[in-house]
Amino acid sequence: MHGVKREQLSKDAKQRKKERDAFKISHYRQLTDSVLADKQKNIFNNDTLDETSRLLDLNPEFYTVWNYRRDIITNHVFSNLKDSQAAHTFILKELQFVGKQLKSYPKVYWIWNHRKWLIEQDDLFDLKQEMALIDKMLTMDSRNYHVWAYRRYVVGLVQDKMEHEEDIILSNREEFNYTTKLIEENISNYSAWHNRSQLLQKLLNSKTEGFEDKYSFLVKELSFLQNAYYTDPDDSAVWVYLRWLLSPFFLKDLPQDKRNSILNDQLRDIKELNESEIEDSGKPNAWCLKSISYVQKMMNQHV
Amino acid sequence: MFHLSQNVCICSTIIMSLHKELHRKYIQELDSHKDDYAYWLTEHLRMNGLYWGITALFTLKYEDTFNKEEVIDFVLSCWDDLxxxxxxxxxxxxxxxSTLSAVQILKTYGQLDILPATKRDKLVTFVKGLQLKDGSFEGDRFGEVDTRFVYTGLSCLSILGELTPEVVDPAVEFIAQCSNFDGAYGMVPGAESHAAQVFVCVAALAIANRLDLVNKDMLIPWLSERQVKGGGLNGRPEKLPDVCYSWWVLSSLSILQSLYCIDQEALRQFIYTCQDAVNGGISDRPDNQTDVYHTLFGIAGLSLMGFDDLEPIDPVYCMPKRIVLTIEKYGRE
Structure with missing residues (x-):
């Protein structure tokens, strides 16, 4: 139970809830009994499919019923369809059912799992269309762990179908620009910073324009990051990302003078930011202090 | 050093206490709410719920609260022979x-032998059969992959004494691929770091005796930074604190022998304020609805920190330490 307020019901309210619940319980138990009995008998038909819809509407976490539903789809629906176009039409309808569920329960693993299974069954599925749903869901909650995982999964499927390396690079660039957009909207979006770190490694490997040279890229990225930490020096996401940019992953390939200049500049800027924090609030900023000590550690490592 | 927790303020110096007796009663009565709709809506979590409740009771040193025979009968009634x-x-x-929870419950009560050899063999085949070529595990036959299931598979096979290099080596390789720029771990390769996924990955590596693969310089600071104002821990940067991370974060730090990296007194206060002082139970945040999951992970966190005279809990298996001592350690002389 996450984020639900505790309530102390009065005796009367408790009684009323009990009466309301009694009706719901009897309906739910009857439906559950019927579905599980049909499941045990391997009954795969339109009626049992509808039955699972009704039960999953009441309880989208009932994984056994999702399993049964997939068995019905495989053994009844698909086996009675004449071609992949018919399967495609069915799956679109099924995705609407799942979409409605996701609107109410955007964090239920089992629903996401079913969606993935569905699009894997459909040879004609338009993956780009799926990106629209993902964009919309990230607008509603830009940190939803499931949506981000699903986004990377769908992008992966899209890229699997690409024949040319340049198309894959372009797709990674688009995803990278998407993280820039989200970070500009909200620098605290650690999910976006994370995805940026993933894409960055791919783009650096591909040596594509703007990413050919680690040093010039790093200078640019640090200035982007600096805007963020000046905006909100208490934001943890930014500082964790900074730690990575100044880690051996980037620094090890740079010549000594460039490495030193990057670390010296950062040290100066963070110290300056900390001074202004002291002026404003009377005390140093903990993240600045940590980062200063980190930069100093990196400087010593490379002497 | 980077391990010092920051931004932590103990808002009140009042030391509250753990309402042990109330929590015992709360857990004991969980199975009597049959007139509550939510009771029926959570059937799909019953085995896990039972494991959470029993582990909380053992940690509170109230291990005789449930009738052992009834518990074992329930567990065995959930066997799926297909x-x-x-x-x-x-x-x-x-x-x-649910399979891991069942095995943990049987082990905790010293009843693993109650499974006849045929069922035990079937069970080992089932768990091993869920491992995919890349070393990951799926949750069931429908292909959902998650580092949670890698831990679950390894923990289960380890309790049963059935780990082999054929299972462990690819699993370790898969986990290594799930580490990120911040030194922490995600659900699958490429997925964002999350404290609960850190626990499953680090604990799985501990079972595999491969903690050498952890990037401690990055991971330990990241874990310590999960502590926020008010003393609670969050699961990802810039998220709200939640009692369950008292387990996911603390157990990881404990496995890495770095519990000193957080302000334990402040966390203790946060857990105390999430208790329901009237009906027992612990919630995710103060004044929210309690549940058995947060009740266990609050109590387990307190046990890891050594507070309240609780039964010591094992950070890898989330079971009483003295029971874990009887599990054969993999890959160690």
Missing amino acids: HGGFGAFPRHDSHIL
Whole structure:
């Protein structure tokens, strides 16, 4: 139970809830009994499919019923369809059912799992269309762990179908620009910073324009990051990302003078930011202090 | 050093206490709410719920609260002979999560031998059969992959004494691929770091005796930074604190022998303020609805920190330490 307020019901309210619940319980138990009995008998038909819809509407976490539903789809629906176009039409309808569920329960693993299974069954599925749903869901909650995982999964499927390396690079660039957009909207979006770190490694490997040279890229990225930490020096996401940019992953390939200049500049800027924090609030900023000590550690490592 | 927790303020110096007796009563009565709709809506979590409740009771040193025979009978009634594992409730399908909970409950009560050899063999085949070529595990036959299931698979096979290099080596390789720029771990390769996924990955590596693969310089600071104002821990940067991270974060730090990196007194206060002082139970945040999951992870966190005279809990298996001592350690002389 996450984020639900505790309530102390009065005796009367408790009684009323009990009466309301009694009706719901009897309906739910009857439906559950019927579905599980049909499941045990391997009954795969339109009626049992509808039955699972009704039960999953009441309880989208009932994984056994999702399993049964997939068995019905495989053994009844698909086996009675004449071609992949018919399967495609069915799956679109099924995705609407799942979409409605996701609107109410955007964090239920089992629903996401079913969606993935569905699009894997459909040879004609338009993956780009799926990106629209993902964009919309990230607008509603830009940190939803499931949506981000699903986004990377769908992008992966899209890229699997690409024949040319340049198309894959372009797709990674688009995803990278998407993280820039989200970070500009909200620098605290650690999910976006994370995805940026993933894409960055791919783009650096591909040596594509703007990413050919680690040093010039790093200078640019640090200035982007600096805007963020000046905006909100208490934001943890930014500082964790900074730690990575100044880690051996980037620094090890740079010549000594460039490495030193990057670390010296950062040290100066963070110290300056900390001074202004002291002026404003009377005390140093903990993240600045940590980062200063980190930069100093990196400087010593490379002497 | 980077391990010092920051931004922590103990808002009140009042030391509250753990309402042990109330929590015992709360857990004991969980199975009597049959007139509550939510009781029926959570059948699919019953085996896990039972494991959470029993582990909380053992940690509170109230291990005789439940009738052992009834518990074992319930566990055995969830056996799913078609797939060869345990479901969360009678007639529910086998899943790796409910299967681990069942095995943990049987082990905790010293009743693993109650499984006849045929079922035990089937169960080992079921769990091993869920491992995919890349070393990951799926939760059941429908292909959902998650580092949670890698931990679950390894923990289960380890309790049963069935780990082999054929299972462990690819699993370790898969986990290594799930580490990120911040030194922490995600659900699958490429997925964002999350404290609960850190626990499953670090604990799985501990079971595999491969903690050498952890990037401690990055991970330990990241874990310590999960502590926020008010003393609670969050699961990802810039998220709200939640009692369950008292387990996911602390157990990881404990496995890495770095519990000193957080302000334990402040966390203790945060857990105390999430208790329901009237009806017992612990919630995710103060004044929210309690549940058995947060009740266990609050109590387990306190046990890891050594507070309240609790039964010591093992950070890898989330079971009483003295029971874990009887599990054969993999890959160690």
